[in-house]
Amino acid sequence: MPEKKYKKYVISILCAFFILYGLSVVWVLTGYFCPKNDTFWVNHLYQKKEAYAQSIHEPKIVIVSGSSGLYGVSAEKIEQHFKIPTVNLSTHAGLRDYYYHRAKKTLRAGDLVILAPEYTQYFFDSSMSDVKSDYILNFDRSCLKNLPVAEQFQILKTYAHPWKIMRDGCLFFMKQKKGTLDTLCSSRVLNRNGDIVGGFGTKKYSIELISLMPGRFDPEKYGMKKFSGFIHWCETEGVQILVTWPGTPPLINTALNEPYSLFTDALMAFLSHSGVEILGQPKDFFMPESYMFDTIYHLNPEGIQFRTAKIIGLLESSPGFRTWRQRVAGEDGHVSQAGVTLVDTDVCYNGEMELAGDNNQVPGWRAFTGGNENPDGIAVPDNAEAHGGKHSLKLTNTSGGQVRWVGEKVALPAGIRKIHTGGWSKVENIEDSATYCINIKTFFKDGSFQWNTGGLFFSKGSHNWEQVQSVINFDKEVVAVQPFLILYSSVSGTAWFDDVFIRVQTAGKAGM
Incomplete structure (x- = not known):
């Protein structure tokens, strides 16, 4: 290729690049001062x-x-x-x-x-979209400043495409935006x-x-x-x-x-x-x-x-x-202002097992027994055995696996650092090496969690109704709790659980 033609070719490419780059910069700048219809409406x-x-x-x-x-x-x-x-x-x-x-x-x-x-x-699988970029760029610039640098570049990448300039006609839209907004909001x-x-x-x-x-x-x-x-x-x-x-x-x-x-x-x-x-x-x-x-x-x-x-x-x-609604309505005595006394509140939903559901479903509890290819056991409500009331939750370990009932995860009021928990159980034919207990999962405000079984293990073998309970103190704030009823065994056995409770001290009106 002759030298003059080569230089002309290189210059043309460079000019095209800078023109496209300039258009992209114009697009970003006009976008910064000119939100689109969607983001006006949002x-x-x-x-x-x-x-x-x-x-x-x-x-x-x-x-x-x-x-x-x-x-x-x-x-x-x-x-x-x-x-x-x-x-x-x-x-x-x-x-x-x-x-x-x-x-x-x-x-x-x-x-x-x-x-x-x-x-x-x-x-x-991408941090940005046209609507998100446009909204943050025009209406939440504090969010823009706090975004990671990589996501700020994602916004630039979202805007910096010449075809978008031609498609959206941003400069024309700038002249029309006031009328467009009024039309959108009134319709x-x-x-x-x-x-x-x-x-x-x-x-x-x-x-x-x-x-x-x-x-x-x-x-x-x-x-x-x-x-x-x-x-x-x-x-x-x-x-x-x-x-x-x-x-x-x-x-x-x-x-x-x-x-x-x-x-x-x-x-x-x-x-x-x-x-x-x-x-x-x-x-x-x-x-x-x-x-x-x-x-x-x-x-x-x-x-x-x-x-x-x-x-x-x-x-x-x-x-x-x-x-949640009970707490909102004050049915558990929770009051969040001065002039209060502390009262014990049981936050374990359906811990008495008396709320019945359809098809062996128990409100507030989910059974985990393994799938069809790993039938570790049976978890069903039982109306023939109960410590109090008419119902209990039954676990039968049929193949030496891990069977359990998992209770409802419950958010707690602010400031909780102590719980009092326990429950009742009876058992038939559980060997000494089994894990047979109540396990309370506590979630902390800092994002961590902790399993708690101290004082919550039942006796093994076979026995009638037995209670376990424990008061657990924490060095940081607990924001949620979730009970687990556990029967992990290397051989078969059956346990019943009833009257499970998780009590926390909440604020009640003085004189209650």
Whole structure:
């Protein structure tokens, strides 16, 4: 190639590079001063929703999700039903993990959060999206400053693409943004609780179901790590958390049924292992097409009414919600102001085993006995043996494995550093080497946890009802507790458990 042509070729490439780079810089700068439609709308939502949340000075229910909650549940109806302040903090799934970050500003110790992420929240593997980048860049620059350097560069990378400049027409949008914002906010009406109650228009649902599918469950994905991190934050801050499912079109009897089931089964197992209570099954929230609005996650007013009624019914039967509601209503004597006395409160849900469920289910307790290929034993409620009342929990070890009942994980009031726990059990044919006890898992405010079995081992062999109990002191604050009833044995044997308690000292009104 002649030298002159070569130089001309190199100069052309360099000029093209700098032109594209300059356009990218212009795009970032204009983006910094010019949010898009979606982020205008998201900011408007947060202003309205957080204003109501900040006006509440008592424990509240907060619904956290993307637009599947905005177009999927009525916080107003939940508040009216339970007489507890309820905020719909749902905004936009494109914010990804930012809506967990934003929820932390609203949640306080003693609140209950209903977390209902879109399925995409569980499998995204990048820290940034267009909506999240644009929102942070324009409306939460304090968050921008606190992001790791790598994520700040991710924002730059999200913006710095010349094709986006041509696609979005940012410079033109700058001239139109005021009118666009006014149009958006006037066409979509929110009530006090943060529910959308207007602006549904005449759009019809016509979205491919395949866009819903997350594929293989992977707890190491960025999205799952942020989801788990938010759960951990709630536990350490004394916020009760319940997880439920978005409303979607029905997937049963479709080609997507198998991958969908594999994913949700794995997710439910993950949540159960983490001690998180789940409201309902995914299929409970499959919606007929007549209830869908304009996307796979958006419901019309009839669909919102249907899903809200379903959530209220699940809350009514939820052990975690009932325990939390009792504390909110003061039914256990908990008062959080001056002029109080300390009273013992049993926080173990259904420790007397008297609440019965269907199909051998016991409210507040889950049985772990191994799968079909490893049938370690049998765990069932028993109405023929009881220490007090009419029921107990029975464990039969049939193959020398590890069988147990796992109780409900319960968030505690602030300041707890001591628990008094115990229970009753009887046994038949347990060898001396067996592990046969009550085990209390305590979760601390610093994020750590501890297993506690001291003083909680029962006698071996065969015996009638025997009580164990222990007072356990801690050098740091306990934020949650969870009981385990254990029968680990190298041979077969049977044990019954009843009247399990976990007592903490909470504040009661003086003179009670």
